[in-house]
Amino acid sequence: MAFPPPNSLPWSPSVFTFLTPYLPPLPSPSTAREDGLISKTSTTPEKPFVTLTYASSLDSMLALQPGVQTVLSGPETKALTHFLRSKHDSILVGVGTVLADDPGLNCRLAGAGGYGNELSEPSAPGELKWQPRPLVLDPRGRWAVAAESKILRLAREGRALAPWVLTDLAFVDDERAELLEGCGGKIIPLASEEAGNFEWEDILQVLSSHGLQSVMVEGGAGVINGLLSAEQQALVDAVIVTIAPTWLGQGGVVVAPERRVDGKGSAVNAASLDKVKWQQMGEDVVVCGVLKK
Amino acid sequence: MAFPPPNSLPWSPSVFTFLTPYLPPLPSPSTAREDGLISKTSTTPEKPFVTLTYASSLDSMLALQPGVQTVLSGPETKALTHFLRSKHDSILVGVGTVLADDPGLNCRLAGAGGYGNELSEPSAPGELKWQPRPLVLDPRGRWAVAAESKILRLAREGRALAPWVLTDLAFVDDERAELLEGCGGKIIPLASEEAGNFEWEDILQVLSSHGLQSVMVEGGAGVINGLLSAEQQALVDAVIVTIAPTWLGQGGVVVAPERRVDGKGSAVNAASLDKVKWQQMGEDVVVCGVLKK
Numbered sequence: 001m002a003f004p005p006p007n008s009l010p011w012s013p014s015v016f017t018f019l020t021p022y023l024p025p026l027p028s029p030s031t032a033r034e035d036g037l038i039s040k041t042s043t044t045p046e047k048p049f050v051t052l053t054y055a056s057s058l059d060s061m062l063a064l065q066p067g068v069q070t071v072l073s074g075p076e077t078k079a080l081t082h083f084l085r086s087k088h089d090s091i092l093v094g095v096g097t098v099l100a101d102d103p104g105l106n107c108r109l110a111g112a113g114g115y116g117n118e119l120s121e122p123s124a125p126g127e128l129k130w131q132p133r134p135l136v137l138d139p140r141g142r143w144a145v146a147a148e149s150k151i152l153r154l155a156r157e158g159r160a161l162a163p164w165v166l167t168d169l170a171f172v173d174d175e176r177a178e179l180l181e182g183c184g185g186k187i188i189p190l191a192s193e194e195a196g197n198f199e200w201e202d203i204l205q206v207l208s209s210h211g212l213q214s215v216m217v218e219g220g221a222g223v224i225n226g227l228l229s230a231e232q233q234a235l236v237d238a239v240i241v242t243i244a245p246t247w248l249g250q251g252g253v254v255v256a257p258e259r260r261v262d263g264k265g266s267a268v269n270a271a272s273l274d275k276v277k278w279q280q281m282g283e284d285v286v287v288c289g290v291l292k293k
Numbered sequence: 294m295a296f297p298p299p300n301s302l303p304w305s306p307s308v309f310t311f312l313t314p315y316l317p318p319l320p321s322p323s324t325a326r327e328d329g330l331i332s333k334t335s336t337t338p339e340k341p342f343v344t345l346t347y348a349s350s351l352d353s354m355l356a357l358q359p360g361v362q363t364v365l366s367g368p369e370t371k372a373l374t375h376f377l378r379s380k381h382d383s384i385l386v387g388v389g390t391v392l393a394d395d396p397g398l399n400c401r402l403a404g405a406g407g408y409g410n411e412l413s414e415p416s417a418p419g420e421l422k423w424q425p426r427p428l429v430l431d432p433r434g435r436w437a438v439a440a441e442s443k444i445l446r447l448a449r450e451g452r453a454l455a456p457w458v459l460t461d462l463a464f465v466d467d468e469r470a471e472l473l474e475g476c477g478g479k480i481i482p483l484a485s486e487e488a489g490n491f492e493w494e495d496i497l498q499v500l501s502s503h504g505l506q507s508v509m510v511e512g513g514a515g516v517i518n519g520l521l522s523a524e525q526q527a528l529v530d531a532v533i534v535t536i537a538p539t540w541l542g543q544g545g546v547v548v549a550p551e552r553r554v555d556g557k558g559s560a561v562n563a564a565s566l567d568k569v570k571w572q573q574m575g576e577d578v579v580v581c582g583v584l585k586k
Contacts, residue, residue, distance in 0.1 A: 056351075058353060058580075059353040059547070059548060243351075245569045245580060246562045247562065248560075248562055249553055249563030251552045254352070256352040257543070267541075269539045272538065285571040287538060
């Protein structure tokens with residue numbers, strides 16, 4: 001193994017054992033090819049395994065204000081995010097997160113592809129040499145993809161897979177498509193029901209048809225609140241939330257799903273976790289669970 | 294020890310050991326009288342030890358909507374609340390909580406005064422036979438004290454101390470005062486700076502002058518957000534928050550302190566915890582800490 005680059009994250013697998021029950025299943029042997037790569041056979045399920053993840057403050061905020069990146073979690077839970085990325089085929093974020101944070105959307109664990117090992121594409125989650133596929137939900141084509149975007153730079157450097165951008169048919173343009181394809185990425189055109197709003201079932205179906213068996217949804221607030229809504233939460237297989245011991249204060253970017261009412265019009269809990277495990281990591285806590293049906 | 298009544302809470306002290314570093318100090322021997330009662334000597338500090346406690350959802354809400362009591366925490370953390378009450382001289386809530394919940398504001402741990410032991414008044418926190426003093430912040434005299442209020446009923450039954458109600462001088466009325474005094478309680482008149490809004494320093498000073506060395510602040514949202522504000526947080530000695538693995542959804546009663554800005558007008562974290570300990574209890578988590586200065 002080559003010497004890991006200085007920005008790789010040291011880690012110990014045993015620290016993350018508590019996450020095991022909440023991780024996507026490994027590709028079954030019958031669908032795995034001889035070279036260990038995931039096959040795109042007819043046994044691919046209709047929907048990838050969906051893990052919803054985010055890091056919030058005690059007052060359930062992701063950021064101090066919209067468009068501002070806020071460092072919430074400590075070093076221990078930062079490594080956790082990258083460990084989770086190593087266990088998924090893909091990472092999904094809304095375009096707002098890309099515009100606000102210019103994120104890397106790769107796995108920087110020491111030993112990952114590009115971080116001490118050569119990146120081989122495609123490979124299977126959990127293997128070294130591996131990187132998850134960055135996915136950007138950008139229905140209206142708001143992301144002015146640029147060669148200097150961090151995601152594209154990392155892809156060129158062999159430290160990330162190139163992004164796939166889900167965009168409404170009406171907003172696909174050739175220039176963006178060429179730039180993405182130039183680094184190995186692409187635009188995935190998708191029809192939206194309402195203007196600029198994809199249906200989550202359509203999103204997951206198209207990801208599945210592209211061979212992705214698991215997706216880690218990382219944000220932002222619109223994406224998270226959407227998946228926690230009464231209509232969508234059945235699509236979520238696992239939830240992993242990090243909470244930092246701080247209050248960002250009123251005016252921040254809030255995670256709170258839509259209000260839910262019962263048959264009599266009374267408010268009821270919008271969503272609840274089952275099979276709950278809380279684990280302190282550094283100063284933060286991580287809560288894992290599955291959504292109650 | 295008499296047989297505990299059916300609504301007493303079974304408990305095991307060892308479960309709560311993790312709370313020890315965050316609890317108020319025991320009364321010092323020099324201030325304790327021979328009979329073990331707390332004295333009101335000149336060694337009483339200017340301000341009682343203030344513990345801020347609340348139970349919220351993952352989306353930092355106390356209730357589904359204003360005025361509606363919402364059961365959030367499980368049996369394990371319910372016992373924790375009563376354990377904390379057993380370690381404080383007094384419990385403080387805003388009048389909104391009294392109007393919405395008609396709370397008992399006593400300690401129902403098996404063995405507490407009225408729950409397997411006779412209630413002797415006054416006695417010291419941590420002792421059996423003990424109950425904390427219920428305190429209601431009611432600047433405008435909104436609480437129409439009634440004989441059938443749960444707090445008064447419990448006091449008459451010897452299962453709670455009678456409440457002290459902090460009310461603005463302009464809103465003290467004889468009828469309420471008589472009803473409270475009839476069960477051993479009283480109105481504490483206090484001047485408010487703005488109409489109907491006490492200063493926290495004044496509140497704590499008057500509590501201290503009444504011999505209270507510790508106060509557990511339980512809510513509601515207005516009281517909690519006030520104490521977490523930049524101006525007041527130095528008054529808080531310990532914070533103990535229970536989080537239930539559920540999202541109540543938009544429109545609920547939110548804990549989020551006032552926005553805080555730095556010298557350049559940029560938003561910064563409103564409050565943060567230091568010396569943090571997270572502990573899973575049942576499905577919930579409890580976080581303890583002290584506010585960073």
